[in-house]
Structure formats: C-alpha cells, structure tokens
Amino acid sequence: xxxxxxxxxxxxxxxxxxxxxxxxxxxxxxxxxxxxxxxxxxxxxxxxxxxxxxxxxxxxxxxxxxxxxxxxxxxxxxxxxxxxxxxxxxxxxxxxxxxxxxxxxxxxxxxxxxxxxxxxxxxxxxxxxxxxxxxxxxxxxxxxxxxxxxxxxxxxxxxxxxxxxx
Amino acid sequence: xxxxxxxxxxxxxxxxxxxxxxxxxxxxxxxxxxxxxxxxxxxxxxxxxxxxxxxxxxxxxxxxxxxxxxxxxxxxxxxxxxxxxxxxxxxxxxxxxxxxxxxxxxxxxxxxxxxxxxxxxxxxxxxxxxxxxxxxxxxxxxxxxxxxxxxxxxxxxxxxxxxxxxxxxxxxxxxxxxxxxxxxxxxxxxxxxxxxxxxxxxxxxxxxxxxxxxxxxxxxxxxxxxxxxxxxxxxxxxxxxxxxxxxxxxxxxxxxxxxxxxxxxxxxxxxxxxxxxxxxxxxxxxxxxxxxxxxxxxxxxxxxxxxxxxxxxxxxxxxxxxxxxxxxxxxxxxxxxxxxxxxxxxxxxxxxxxxxxxxxxxxxxxxxxxxxxxxxxxxxxxxxxxxxxxxxxxxxxxxxxxxxxxxxxxxxxxxxxxxxxxx
Ligand code: SF4
Numbered sequence: 001x002x003x004x005x006x007x008x009x010x011x012x013x014x015x016x017x018x019x020x021x022x023x024x025x026x027x028x029x030x031x032x033x034x035x036x037x038x039x040x041x042x043x044x045x046x047x048x049x050x051x052x053x054x055x056x057x058x059x060x061x062x063x064x065x066x067x068x069x070x071x072x073x074x075x076x077x078x079x080x081x082x083x084x085x086x087x088x089x090x091x092x093x094x095x096x097x098x099x100x101x102x103x104x105x106x107x108x109x110x111x112x113x114x115x116x117x118x119x120x121x122x123x124x125x126x127x128x129x130x131x132x133x134x135x136x137x138x139x140x141x142x143x144x145x146x147x148x149x150x151x152x153x154x155x156x157x158x159x160x161x162x163x164x165x166x
Numbered sequence: 167x168x169x170x171x172x173x174x175x176x177x178x179x180x181x182x183x184x185x186x187x188x189x190x191x192x193x194x195x196x197x198x199x200x201x202x203x204x205x206x207x208x209x210x211x212x213x214x215x216x217x218x219x220x221x222x223x224x225x226x227x228x229x230x231x232x233x234x235x236x237x238x239x240x241x242x243x244x245x246x247x248x249x250x251x252x253x254x255x256x257x258x259x260x261x262x263x264x265x266x267x268x269x270x271x272x273x274x275x276x277x278x279x280x281x282x283x284x285x286x287x288x289x290x291x292x293x294x295x296x297x298x299x300x301x302x303x304x305x306x307x308x309x310x311x312x313x314x315x316x317x318x319x320x321x322x323x324x325x326x327x328x329x330x331x332x333x334x335x336x337x338x339x340x341x342x343x344x345x346x347x348x349x350x351x352x353x354x355x356x357x358x359x360x361x362x363x364x365x366x367x368x369x370x371x372x373x374x375x376x377x378x379x380x381x382x383x384x385x386x387x388x389x390x391x392x393x394x395x396x397x398x399x400x401x402x403x404x405x406x407x408x409x410x411x412x413x414x415x416x417x418x419x420x421x422x423x424x425x426x427x428x429x430x431x432x433x434x435x436x437x438x439x440x441x442x443x444x445x446x447x448x449x450x451x452x453x454x455x456x457x458x459x460x461x462x463x464x465x466x467x468x469x470x471x472x473x474x475x476x477x478x479x480x481x482x483x484x485x486x487x488x489x490x491x492x493x494x495x496x497x498x499x500x501x502x503x504x505x506x507x508x509x510x511x512x513x514x515x516x517x518x519x520x521x522x523x524x525x526x527x528x529x530x531x532x533x534x535x536x537x538x539x540x541x542x543x544x545x546x547x548x549x550x551x552x553x554x555x556x557x558x559x560x561x562x563x564x565x566x567x568x569x570x571x572x573x574x575x576x577x578x579x580x581x582x583x584x585x586x587x588x589x
Pocket of ligand 1: 231265266267285463522523527545
C-alpha cells in the first residue's frame with residue numbers, strides 16, 4: 001500500500017496528554033468531536049489544517065503515557081495516513097496496530113516540516129520527495145503484520161473467533 | 167542460563183519454558199478497565215458481538231478517574247459500564263471505592279498471576295510478583311472475552327538496590343532517581359526487576375510505588391520477587407492462601423544490571439514537563455507552589471497519609487496554597503479516619519476528596535489556572551496533565567509535598583521533619 005502526503009513535524013516525548021488531553025475526557029465516547037482536538041496541546045493549528053493523507057513525523061518516544069487507545073484512534077480519524085518517529089512508547093505502538101494506524105520507525109531528522117513524503121507500507125520504504133532521499137523502516141513483527149492484515153485486533157478476533165497468531 | 171522473574175512467571179503460566187523475545191499466547195487471570203478506557207472496550211465487544219467475559223469474577227470495571235462524575239457525558243459512560251457489568255457478571259468498582267491499582271493490590275494481585283489492564287499503571291501489581299501490564303481498550307476487551315492475550319516476553323533490566331535509605335528519603339525518591347538515570351524511554355519494552363537488600367527490607371506500600379512508576383521509564387512491567395513481606399501483606403488483606411514464593415533464578419540472563427546505592431540518596435523531584443527531568447529537591451527549593459496534591463496510585467496509601475499528617479500536625483497549610491488529599495481506597499480512607507490522620511490534615515487546612523484518581527488526570531478536581539504550579543505525589547507531570555497546558559507540575563514524595571504545603575514553596579522535607587518522623 002502506498003501513502004502520500006505532507007509531513008507535520010513534532011519533537012520528542014509527545015505524550016497521550018498532548019494527543020488526547022485529560023481535560024477532554026468527556027469526549028472519549030464522542031470520537032469525531034475529540035478528533036477535532038487531536039494533538040492540540042502540541043500544535044494548536046494541527047487539527048484544523050491537517051489534510052487527509054498527511055503524516056505525523058516525530059522524534060523519540062512518541063505516544064508515551066496513558067494507555068488511552070483514543071490517541072491513535074483520533075490521529076487516524078483526522079486523516080493521518082501514518083506516524084513516523086525515531087521510537088514509540090510500547091502501549092501506543094500496540095494500540096496503533098490494533099486500530100489500524102500504520103506506525104514506522106525511521107530517522108526523522110531527515111524529514112522537515114512540510115516535506116512531501118511517499119511511503120510504501122509493505123517494504124517500509126519512505127521516499128522524501130522534497131529532499132530526494134529514501135529512508136528505510138524496519139519491518140513490523142509478524143504478529144502485527146497478521147493483525148493489520150485482518151484490519152486490526154477486533155476484526156481479527158471477529159474473523160477467527162479467537163486469537164490466531166501462531 | 168536461568169530465568170528472570172518475568173520469564174519465570176510467564177513460563178509457569180503457559181506451562182513450558184519461555185525466553186525473552188518469544189511471542190506467546192497466555193491465559194489472563196485478572197483483567198481490568200477504568201472509566202476512561204472501559205467504555206471503548208465495551209463498544210469494541212459489542213461491535214463484534216462478543217459481550218461476555220471468560221472470567222467475570224476477576225474482570226473488574228473500575229469507576230475511579232472521573233468519580234463522582236463532573237459531567238453528563240461521563241455519567242452516561244458510567245451507566246454503560248454498570249450495564250455491562252450487570253449483563254456479563256463482571257465486577258464493578260463504583261464511585262468512592264478507590265483507584266483501580268490500589269484495589270487490585272488489595273483484592274486481586276498475587277504472585278504468579280497474569281494481569282492486564284486498560285490503564286498504563288497496571289504494572290503496579292508487579293510489586294506482588296504478578297506479571298501485570300497496561301494495554302489499550304481493544305487489547306483488554308479481547309482479553310476479557312477470550313481469557314487470553316499475546317505478549318512478547320520482555321528482556322529484563324535488574325535494578326540491584328543496596329544501602330539503607332537516609333531519613334526523609336523514600337521509595338518515591340528512589341524511583342524518580344532511577345527514571346532520571348534511565349530516561350523516559352530508557353526501558354521501553356523491558357521488564358524492570360527490583361532486587362537487593364534495600365528492596366528485601368522495603369514494606370509493601372513502598373514496593374507498590376516502585377512498580378507503579380516502571381512505566382515512566384517505558385517498561386512493560388516492574389517486578390519484585392515475593393517474600394515474607396508479600397505473604398504478610400496478602401494475609402493482612404485476608405488472602406494469605408494466595409501466597410507463593412516466586413523469584414528469579416540466581417543465574418538469570420539479564421540484559422543489563424544497574425546497581426544503585428541509596429545510602430547517599432536525597433529527596434528528589436521531577437520538574438515540568440517530563441518525569442525524567444529529575445533534580446534533588448534542594449536545587450528547586452524556593453519555587454512557589456499554588457497547589458499540593460497528596461494521593462494517586464503512586465502515593466495515596468495509608469503510610470503516605472501518615473507522613474503528611476505527621477508533618478502538618480498542629481500546623482497550618484501556607485496561605486494561598488490548596489492542599490488536596492485523596493486516599494487511594496475506601497479502606498485506606500477509613501483507616502486514616504480511625505487513626506486520626508484525616509482530622510489532622512483537615513484541621514491543618516487540607517481538602518480531602520473521595521477515594522479515586524482525584525486531580526491526577528486533570529478531568530475535574532484540582533485543575534490548574536494559567537501559570538500555576540502544583541506539587542503532586544502522583545506519577546506524571548506531562549503538559550496538560552492537570553487539565554491546563556499552561557500549568558506546571560512537579561512530582562515528589564508525600565513528605566516533600568507536605569513540607570511544601572506547609573511553607574508555600576518547594577521545600578526539602580528534611581527541613582521540617584524531626585528525626586522521629588523521618589524514621
Ligand atoms: S491515580 Fe492517576 S495514574 Fe493512577 S490510575 Fe488514577 S489517573 Fe492513573
């Protein structure tokens with residue numbers, strides 16, 4: 001699958017409180033409304049300006065903090081096609097796969113805000129068109145590829161009636 | 167090579183020897199959600215037509231984050247959780263019972279159990295040698311329905327702690343010091359195993375503080391071998407029969423061994439806005455505080471309230487400071503009333519709120535104004551955590567929090583404690 005869009009740049013340690021703040025706790029059962037505030041505490045303009053297909057590009061430890069799955073869910077709902085970071089917090093990474101939001105690890109210093117990117121999910125190749133360089137993300141673990149292929153964890157369980165990862 | 171504690175618990179649970187790096191499917195003994203993550207878990211199960219629990223008697227839906235509810239949307243989420251519990255036979259822990267991780271320690275955790283929770287601090291129960299880890303709503307929902315989940319068996323960092331804690335220094339200072347050393351992502355995907363003479367001598371309430379904050383270094387679990395302290399704690403909760411000894415093999419294969427000597431450790435604080443921004447309290451002393459919060463799954467236990475009460479006894483909270491105290495569970499609240507801590511704290515000017523998360527997550531109680539500073543005994547100081555991205559949060563021990571409430575500025579607790587209190 002090929003993804004195309006523009007890079008939105010964020011720093012290190014973007015927490016789930018930046019992505020889906022606690023003060024908006026009451027919107028957790030109203031995800032379309034919560035999505036209008038996605039990443040608001042890291043970049044107040046992001047939610048209103050992001051275009052379908054764009055990428056969130058960040059530094060180390062993206063998504064640290066709470067287990068709230070609402071965080072990757074509203075990033076996906078905002079139209080973001082994938083998150084690229086130097087590293088991810090553990091729970092966020094697992095949640096992203098479960099909700100079908102692609103996450104790729106790469107050297108994001110080689111991507112600037114506004115760069116046009118093309119990502120090939122199956123090979124993990126990230127082409128930075130603006131700077132004419134290619135970055136390579138390591139492949140996802142097999143179990144995650146299987147879950148993504150089924151459309152996320154809930155869809156996987158619905159399909160097999162069980163956890164079928166081996 | 168022998169097994170780490172994480173490998174040992176998981177090996178016993180799956181019935182064959184498993185090693186770091188393996189992907190396993192494992193039975194789940196206890197599953198939990200809270201009111202911020204439970205509604206989405208319920209919706210996921212409804213969506214795929216699997217509204218059921220494999221082990222309803224050890225599946226708990228906690229209502230603790232926004233409890234009592236401050237708004238109708240959240241009240242409606244609470245209704246959804248109560249209905250699901252009614253329908254499936256799952257346990258419901260309603261408004262006022264307390265914070266999920268404290269109640270899991272009191273009522274459910276035991277050596278060798280596998281516990282998953284839709285809350286990142288589920289790792290708290292690792293203090294009782296349970297493999298306990300946080301996940302998202304969908305992972306836990308499927309764990310509830312199927313009674314199992316998948317894990318990658320983690321590599322382990324052994325944290326070998328020696329020395330006697332100096333007066334005025336406690337487990338909170340130790341874990342802050344460690345997170346400062348490791349960094350907020352220094353242990354991502356790893357198990358932290360706390361061991362050594364200091365840990366062996368440490369009471370359960372402090373062990374829970376250590377395990378609770380393992381996730382702040384990115385870890386999947388924070389584990390402590392079970393021993394006499396564990397047995398006595400389980401007995402005190404009426405669950406002595408659930409005790410069994412469980413520890414790593416002496417020749418276990420650790421990815422890293424980190425030695426810490428606590429005999430020179432000082433009271434520490436995490437400064438805004440990351441938990442690894444750690445400094446000795448004395449370097450930050452004099453910073454004005456507008457609020458102090460003593461509570462949470464990290465430090466809202468009886469002994470924490472006792473320390474705060476001993477510092478504030480017969481004194482007054484500084485004018486202009488809001489001192490908010492939240493017992494972590496109903497049982498703790500009742501004990502603190504019986505022992506007079508609550509009276510002492512209220513007389514000193516503190517505000518006591520219902521057992522639960524209280525201000526910790528910025529949903530309701532204790533939201534900061536623009537530019538305001540709070541010193542919390544909780545575990546996270548991220549921007550916006552107290553409901554306002556323009557607020558500033560420091561994290562410290564109950565002693566540091568009470569000392570700062572007394573003076574109105576960040577204060578090294580050793581300055582206001584007499585030696586009897588400092589232990
Ligand atoms: S007390 Fe704070 S950290 Fe603990 S479960 Fe509640 S919100 Fe989370």
